[in-house]
Amino acid sequence: MNKYFVGIEGGSTSSKLVVLSGLTGNILFRKQAGPTNPWLSFDESVSTVRSLVRSAEKHLQDQKAKPRYEDEFFTSEPEKGNGSKFGGIGLTLSGLGDKNLQKKFLKRLIHKSGGELANEYFFGSDLIGPLETAFGPGRVGCVIISGTGSSSRLVAEDGRVYRSGGLGHLLGDEGSGYSTSVNAIKLILQRVESSFLEYEETRRFDISVLYRKMLNYFEITQGSELLTIFYRDFRKHxxxxxxxxxxxxxxxxxxxxxxxxxxxxxxxxxxxxxITNKYIKNNPKHPKINFLGVGSMWKSWDFIGDCFLGQLPKVPFRFASLKETSAIGAASFVARKTGLEIPINRENLIEVKYEN
Structure with missing residues (x-):
């Protein structure tokens, strides 16, 4: 098992695990579970990660017991050295960018698991996993996450990281699912309450379709019932x-x-x-920039796309979305930490939406 590498991507809504073969890059096992944002629930996040890893471990041990093997590492010969430990476990979780929190998470994970689960570990935020999955090392990549929340990170050729957004729903999250929903709800309530706060620009729209959908989705009969949802039983996702x-x-x-x-x-x-302007200011002779859209909001590209592209600087760039889980990048990170570069055909993992 020490030639298998586990990758887990996680956020405030769900988490995904993959196990990659270190030799071929093949995905040997997948599993999905609940949220693993340590800021929402630290102990629950640790337990979910532990459960995912144990499930992968059991699956691969069961596969090794079968008489025929599909992967190069499924052999009947006993493994040397580390028993059933994985070669590495990589975690790229929302909210796990802080070094002290990473140390605490690892300590608790090992403690709850009764010992080491792998020979090596890698921890990072959910912003870097997608870039590694899509582009690999040494390329200028900018990930723009737009799911429940929003954030952006750009990694330059020299490894320097540029940041923008990611301040959470109280201070930011513009362009996220949360902000889109709140903007719709505020507009509806302002209209229903005959509020003069509504912008002149939006008064031309009929709210009836979204009003019905809002009442049905939140299972309420009138807008005032949203106060309970926002102020007493608040759930961002x-x-x-x-x-x-x-x-x-x-x-x-x-x-x-x-x-x-x-x-x-x-x-x-x-x-x-x-974020691009920050990078260009320090790198005037920059190569083509690879933008990567991650999160459920990008599924509405037909409506978001033109307005998004219209805001970008006039520089050479490519915009793509992931067709696969960024857990692949988490596994790739930890494998590289052990000195192994997993062969991954990254062009098969992305869908290019626009290129100039």
Whole structure:
């Protein structure tokens, strides 16, 4: 098992695990579980990671017991040295960018597991896993996450990291699922309450489609019941989930929903522009920039795309989305830490949306 590498990507809604063969890069096992953002629940996140790793360990041990083997490392010969330990475990989790928190997480993980699970470990935030998955080392890559929350990181050729966004729903998260939902809800409530706070620009839209969807999604009968959802039983991912219904209405032609998603595209474009300008200022002779959109909001590219692209600087770039889990990047990171470069065909893992 010490030639297998585990990667886990996790956020506030769900987590995904893959096990890669260190020799071929083949995915030997996959599993999905609940959230692993340590800021939401540290102990629960540790338990979820432990459970995912133990499931992978059991699956691979069961496969080794079978008479025929599909991967190069499934052999009947006993492994030397480290028993059933994995070669490495890589975690790229939302909220796990702090070094002290990483040390605490590793200590608790080993303690709850009754000992070491792998020969090596790698910890990082959910922003770096997608870049490693899509582009690998040594290329200028900028990830723009737009899911429940939003954030952006750009990694230069020299490894320097540029940051923008990622301040959370109280101080930022523009262009996220949460902000899109809140913008829709605020507009509806302002209209229902006959509030003069509503912007002149939005008064031309009919709110009836989204109003019905809002009442049905939150299982309420009137807008005032949202106060309980926002102030007593607050769940960020639940509120952000309303964007699925906004997207559905947009694809059915609702003008207000289309407008809201276009505004989200502009906000994401400004986020990308901000971080790109920081990088260009220090690297005037920069190579083509690889932008990567990660998160459920990018599924509405038909409405977000043009507004997003219209905000970007006039520089050579490519924009792509992932077709695979960024847990692959987490496994690749930890393998490299052991001195092994897993062969990964990264062009097969992305879908290019735009290139100039």
């Amino acid at each position: 639940k509120i952000a989930g309303f964007t699925r219904h906004i997207a559905e209405a947009a694809y059915n032609g609702d003008p207000l929903s289309i407008y809201l998603l276009q505004q989200t595209g502009k906000q994401l474009g400004k986020l990308a522009c901000s």
